[in-house]
Amino acid sequence: MKEIVLEVRDLVKTFILDGAPLNAVDHVSFQVHSGEFVALVGPSGSGKTTLLSILAALLTQSSGEVFIDGQQLSAMGESERVKLRRSRIGFTFQSNNLIPYLTAQENVEFMLRLNGTLGKVNRLRAEELLARLGLEDRLRSLPAQMSGGQQQRVAIARALIHNPAVVLADEPTASLDTERAFQVVQTFAALIHENQRAGIMVTHDLRMCKYVDRVLQMRDGKLVNECKTRIEIEALARGEH
Amino acid sequence: MRALSIATYLALKEVWRGRGRFLLVSLVIALITLLVLFIAALGEGLANGNRQYVSNLNAQLIVFLQKSDTNISSSQLQVDTVRQIRRVDGVAAAGPIYTSSTEIEANKSPLKVSLLAAEPGQPGLPPVIAGRVFHTGDSGEAVIDQNVALRSGFQVGDEMTIRSTQGGTDEFFYLRVVGLTSNQSYFFQPTIFTSAATWEKVRPQSAADLKDDTPYPNIIAVQLADPKQIQSMEMQLLTKVPNIEVADIPTTINAIPGYSAQQGTVQTQGVFTLLIGVLVIGGFFQIQILQKVPQIGVLKAIGSSNGTVGASAVIQIIIVTAIGVGIGGGLTYLFSLGFPPTIPLVFNGTSSLFAVVALLLIGPIGGLVSVIYAVRIEPLKALRLQ
Numbered sequence: 001m002k003e004i005v006l007e008v009r010d011l012v013k014t015f016i017l018d019g020a021p022l023n024a025v026d027h028v029s030f031q032v033h034s035g036e037f038v039a040l041v042g043p044s045g046s047g048k049t050t051l052l053s054i055l056a057a058l059l060t061q062s063s064g065e066v067f068i069d070g071q072q073l074s075a076m077g078e079s080e081r082v083k084l085r086r087s088r089i090g091f092t093f094q095s096n097n098l099i100p101y102l103t104a105q106e107n108v109e110f111m112l113r114l115n116g117t118l119g120k121v122n123r124l125r126a127e128e129l130l131a132r133l134g135l136e137d138r139l140r141s142l143p144a145q146m147s148g149g150q151q152q153r154v155a156i157a158r159a160l161i162h163n164p165a166v167v168l169a170d171e172p173t174a175s176l177d178t179e180r181a182f183q184v185v186q187t188f189a190a191l192i193h194e195n196q197r198a199g200i201m202v203t204h205d206l207r208m209c210k211y212v213d214r215v216l217q218m219r220d221g222k223l224v225n226e227c228k229t230r231i232e233i234e235a236l237a238r239g240e241h
Numbered sequence: 242m243r244a245l246s247i248a249t250y251l252a253l254k255e256v257w258r259g260r261g262r263f264l265l266v267s268l269v270i271a272l273i274t275l276l277v278l279f280i281a282a283l284g285e286g287l288a289n290g291n292r293q294y295v296s297n298l299n300a301q302l303i304v305f306l307q308k309s310d311t312n313i314s315s316s317q318l319q320v321d322t323v324r325q326i327r328r329v330d331g332v333a334a335a336g337p338i339y340t341s342s343t344e345i346e347a348n349k350s351p352l353k354v355s356l357l358a359a360e361p362g363q364p365g366l367p368p369v370i371a372g373r374v375f376h377t378g379d380s381g382e383a384v385i386d387q388n389v390a391l392r393s394g395f396q397v398g399d400e401m402t403i404r405s406t407q408g409g410t411d412e413f414f415y416l417r418v419v420g421l422t423s424n425q426s427y428f429f430q431p432t433i434f435t436s437a438a439t440w441e442k443v444r445p446q447s448a449a450d451l452k453d454d455t456p457y458p459n460i461i462a463v464q465l466a467d468p469k470q471i472q473s474m475e476m477q478l479l480t481k482v483p484n485i486e487v488a489d490i491p492t493t494i495n496a497i498p499g500y501s502a503q504q505g506t507v508q509t510q511g512v513f514t515l516l517i518g519v520l521v522i523g524g525f526f527q528i529q530i531l532q533k534v535p536q537i538g539v540l541k542a543i544g545s546s547n548g549t550v551g552a553s554a555v556i557q558i559i560i561v562t563a564i565g566v567g568i569g570g571g572l573t574y575l576f577s578l579g580f581p582p583t584i585p586l587v588f589n590g591t592s593s594l595f596a597v598v599a600l601l602l603i604g605p606i607g608g609l610v611s612v613i614y615a616v617r618i619e620p621l622k623a624l625r626l627q
Contacts, residue, residue: 058542058621079546085620086544093539099251100536101258113250114544116243142258158543 090159274569286585336363337458358440522607562604
């Protein structure tokens with residue numbers, strides 16, 4: 001039995017829009033286990049980015065609870081949330097992902113630097129992880145000298161290097177062509193599984209779901225469907241849902 | 242401590258990898274530095290040219306004629322006033338000072354100088370650094386300021402010609418240079434010192450003045466037995482000596498015609514240049530931060546603290562400013578080497594030091610708004626939300 005790394009209980013996030021309350025996230029509950037890669041899908045405005053922001057400890061919920069690695073987010077102060085993001089969460093973003101004045105290796109090592117664990121051994125790990133992602137000849141390259149796919153792979157390495165409990169990806173393939181998008185998600189999924197992390201990927205591209213273990217579909221802030229089986233997931237990825 | 246180390250790492254990496262962009266700002270700061278340092282040096286130089294002789298006087302109080310508003314040119318004392326002052330308890334020495342200006346025939350072109358007279362061994366006559374002091378009486382001897390020597394080419398032993406208007410006609414007098422003194426500018430002119438009798442003979446005079454051969458001192462420099470008793474001695478002199486007014490050295494300097502207005506003008510120019518510097522640096526860093534909002538959002542989202550982000554911005558500003566001030570200081574020094582001695586530039590004054598400190602502060606002050614802005618950027622900016 002795999003342990004629960006991320007647990008969301010009856011989560012609500014309310015915004016006031018034109019004077020009226022609007023539940024961007026509306027009583028959402030789910031769990032993610034270690035080694036599990038989950039896709040969060042839904043149309044624009046369905047609340048998936050708001051949900052991801054709460055899971056990333058970037059936004060506070062209106063009600064409900066989120067537990068990451070057993071830690072209750074609502075009980076944390078701002079400095080504890082910063083520390084949690086630094087040590088227990090890994091991120092990849094849609095764009096502006098990497099620090100532009102750091103090389104690929106420095107970007108990855110930056111997470112180790114933030115956590116005070118940058119040593120000889122971890123430097124080697126960072127190099128190995130980048131090599132694993134096919135970037136062994138790009139270690140000294142700045143983001144501007146790399147393609148979008150290469151940048152996303154560096155971001156994946158950065159998201160995993162410090163052994164976080166949860167890895168969150170916000171539209172990681174949005175700026176990539178289809179072939180590169182598939183490669184990136186496939187690599188991401190493989191690393192999540194190998195390293196036994198809990199991974200959540202927000203995407204509007206259902207084709208990317210074929211590499212995940214579970215799909216959560218959102219609409220109007222609610223979880224409206226959950227695809228658990230391979231057959232359901234592949235049907236969804238083919239656009240049959 | 243780790244936050245500061247990470248902030249330094251980020252700042253150095255960004256400055257190094259964007260060195261072209263940052264160097265450009267440093268060069269703008271360098272030009273501002275050049276301008277500010279020149280203004281400061283000019284201010285110091287002009288102030289020196291105006292006040293140097295008075296501020297270097299070996300005296301604590303200056304005695305003027307009553308109602309002269311402590312203006313040296315307006316003051317003309319009676320001959321026996323100096324004797325009355327010397328009799329006052331607490332006065333260690335008192336030296337009459339006679340001021341005028343004239344022109345000497347130098348190698349290349351006539352040189353305007355301040356013609357001062359003072360008594361050897363009394364306050365008012367500066368130390369002689371080469372040669373000897375002139376003899377008293379109408380000796381026809383002079384001690385000249387180094388600046389006169391530099392600009393005219395006269396040295397100890399030379400005879401110099403003085404052109405002086407006497408009752409409407411130009412007359413020429415010959416003075417032998419017997420000694421050199423230094424740093425004695427007065428009224429924007431280098432000085433030559435003579436005895437009172439020689440001064441009375443060679444100074445420009447109106448037809449009315451020619452009828453009287455008695456030299457009248459403009460002021461008297463008073464050295465006190467206890468230099469700390471300035472205020473009480475001032476009162477005592479006023480009580481015991483009639484028809485005088487007394488001022489300390491700073492008051493005398495400020496009363497030099499045009500001195501305060503000139504210094505105010507130069508200082509205002511300096512302050513406005515610094516303000517422009519603050520705006521330029523502030524503008525650059527604000528634009529830079531605005532361009533970096535998503536990047537700062539990512540930094541915060543992945544766990545960098547506000548302190549790290551803020552410190553990184555401050556360190557960058559300090560680096561860029563320090564480099565700019567360094568380059569500007571170097572450029573100023575190089576330029577100053579090529580300036581002729583006629584331009585009153587003084588770089589070793591306190592105003593130059595003050596300017597450097599102010600220049601080092603304008604970066605952090607100018608960048609303050611951008612630092613606050615950077616600290617307030619929400620990590621949510623890393624996502625598409627907001």
